[in-house]
Amino acid sequence: MQAGDTIMALSSGSLPAGVAVIRLSGPLVQPALQQLAGVVPKPRQMSLRHIGRNKRLDQGLVVFFPGPNSFTGEDCAELHVHGSPAGVKAILAELRNQGLRLAEAGEFTRRAFENGKLDLVEIEGLGDLLGAETEKQRQQALARYDGRLTQEIDHWRDILLDLRAEIEARLDFSDEGDVAQDLPQSWQVQMAELELAIATALASVESGRIVREGIRVALAGPPNAGKSSLINALSRSDIAIVSDEAGTTRDVREVPLDIGGQLFILLDLAGLRDTDSRAEAEGVRRAQKAINEADIVLWLRAADIDDDTRPETKGRLLTIGTKADLGSATECDLLVSSETGQGLSALVARLAELGADMAGGEPALVSHARDSAALTAALDALAECRNQLGNWELAAESLRRASAALERLIGRLDAERVLDRLFASFCIGK
Template sequence: MSDPIEMSQDTVVARATPEGEGGLAVVRLSGPEAMAIAARVFRGPGFGGGSGAGPVARRAVYGIFHEPIDAQVVEDGALAVIDEILALPLPGPHSYTGEDTVEFFCHGGRQVAALVVRACQAAGAVAAPPGEFTRRAFLNGRLTLDQAEAVADLIQAGSEQAARAAVAQLRGGLDAELGAVEWPLLDLLVRLEGSLEFSDDDDTAAVPAAEVRLTLEEARDGIETLLALAPAGRLLREGIHVVLAGAPNAGKSSLFNRLVGGERALVDAEPGTTRDIVTAPVRRGGRLYVLHDTAGLRDTSHLVDGAGRVETMGIARTKETVAQADLVLLLAEAGAAGGQAWPELAAGEASMAPAATLRVLTKMDLAGGGRDRTGLAPAQVDEKAGKPIATSSLTGAGVDDLWAAIERQVEAWRLDEAVSLGVVLNERHRQRLLECRDELTQMLALYEGATPGDEVAGTLLASLLARLGEISGRVFTEQMLDGVFRRFCVGK
């Protein structure tokens, strides 16, 4: 049942254009019953009670969209009209999904579109889950895997930046970057094979081992560079996970609300108010951040049973969330009595990105006289970690500084580079590249000992290129021979 390839026979309906106010909204109705369902909610040339000829394929018609005929009480042939709209019948397989499809073009934004979707459901269609149209399009062979993946990324794209990257991927950014790794290796292969196949010709000198090593090292570096962009791919697709952590009552929820810009998390002066993870998306500078507010980290053994257990569970979840974080904000109250120490965290092991931490002082508004101007109590001074960012959630002071620090950190992850190169690696690409990198490392290890024969190096190199070719689709044998003939005057 849960086989993703199993085809659903349902006819589905959903908005096909993004949520948003105003403008034009397209509602797509797709599946074996699409034409029949449309006929029950739409009256226009070829539809409903009009001519018996049925709709003309791929010709948009203007008509009346109404509640389903069998769902309303018909009075004098009157219809419960929803709106006057355009309908475009697209019989399969020449539609986005490859199935029979009717697309309704509704003016007036989400209100009308929602009514149209509901009427189609009342007439027998099922609400389409997100990505369903693309899934059907792929299964019906209307999209390539790469396109389907990129479209899926687009659908999930929480930010403009992710959307731009998905579009660039469609245009073949990864392909070009892979080519930059492949071509020098191919050139080396040409020279190795040239000296093997035509050793009787005077032209084909053997390739010095040092040159082989250099080329292999450069290729490995090139693959490393691509792999370094792999975290960027995930950060673009899923957003950047920022976790706020600190002792109870360190002001996590207040800062969280400041950063999110609303009253999402419950704030109370009583320590331990937040017992579960509160999450909110934030779009900023074209990027998607996912902020997580967590339970405070403290020893709960002194607490009485019920409350303590709940809070202990909360702390366990905090640790889990921190482990998945891309960026952890470590919070401590500015100059609290005796100074709140920075919490100890083991962060980021499960994450593909190296988790980074930023240290943040809170409640600077309370840090009055008698204390250091930085707001740091002696226990909070850590020469190695540098100066923490001082904030006040009450006044909003320092919040912009914090965002700037977050953005500086994110820049180090080269999201912009990945977007401009159009290199958004998925897991499939990443695995292949890891294999190729290891392969290159092993080949280089061979050159540490007795230099392997050219026939061995050529064979290993050809198999490496074949693996890279599984991503790029290039088959190198003929290109290699072509290179040999172009480069050397060989043959008799």
């Protein structure tokens, strides 16, 4: 990425398409519009123009967004043209001749960050929004992109400034008679409220992660318990191979499923048994690992298989009696039949109920590993401050470190080390 360049990109979907959107940003936007469309339209008003001044390339809508009131903070423009591969290629070639270059992945958004239009928290929300597949993911990502978490962080930083001011007054004016040695009661109240607010946000990280990444549901049990058949029945596809031969499934297969707007990741696992086959033994090992890491484990007991074991797991455990059309397994939470469809609706409803409980009512704003690390660091610094109130210098430094942890989260400190990794996941043209 080179600062000062004028960049361009196809920001819409793959071609051919009904409409293609070409985005521009940088100092050469206005000359490029003059050359390509014959005029720079009035700001933020779409204008129908012939595209191509010396040689007509297309006809489309042109809109101009002058900086700094634009997405990137620079002069920006969009060309809404016909989604013809040849037409788009010709327009991009003409723009390249005028000194523009193709944007790299995430370069428009990176410029928005560098020009103070978005912070890192909002950018992560935008990235999550672009990748949202379910309604809850969309709600969570949009709230983060809209700046709700940034507003919370700014409020916490204001409180930290007030707390530091009280302590630093005792450092700078300790010999003044109007500065008491003891901190006022309001300081203790503010400190306690701040610790509670940050701790509450930190406690919601797991529910936020579940919304963003999905609830991992492991379908486990002995061979031929009906795991692959149940996966196919729930997903209404033939994605998993079903066979009477034990050991058919030897790897962890992930199947996404949207239940009530919440993403569930169904894991089809190898049947758990002792085996001399090294390939199957590896599948069993991976299955056991997936069970240990799953949020929900569906332990399958088939009516035609004698099995009374229950796995150890950190997640929620449901015992599902499969092949209910052949009979009823004992001590099961639910009975289902992939063959007849019996009990499938009840199982989906139970998963939706568990998912709603795990994800919470309002989607959590914190869901990334960076969130957890920053909030934990801030809480640790606040705890150190309490332990160091007998030493004003150390207490003030602890409060400064708490502020730095929050500033690092929104990208006002040490942003460069996360930028490349963050923007690499963005699509071209965003």
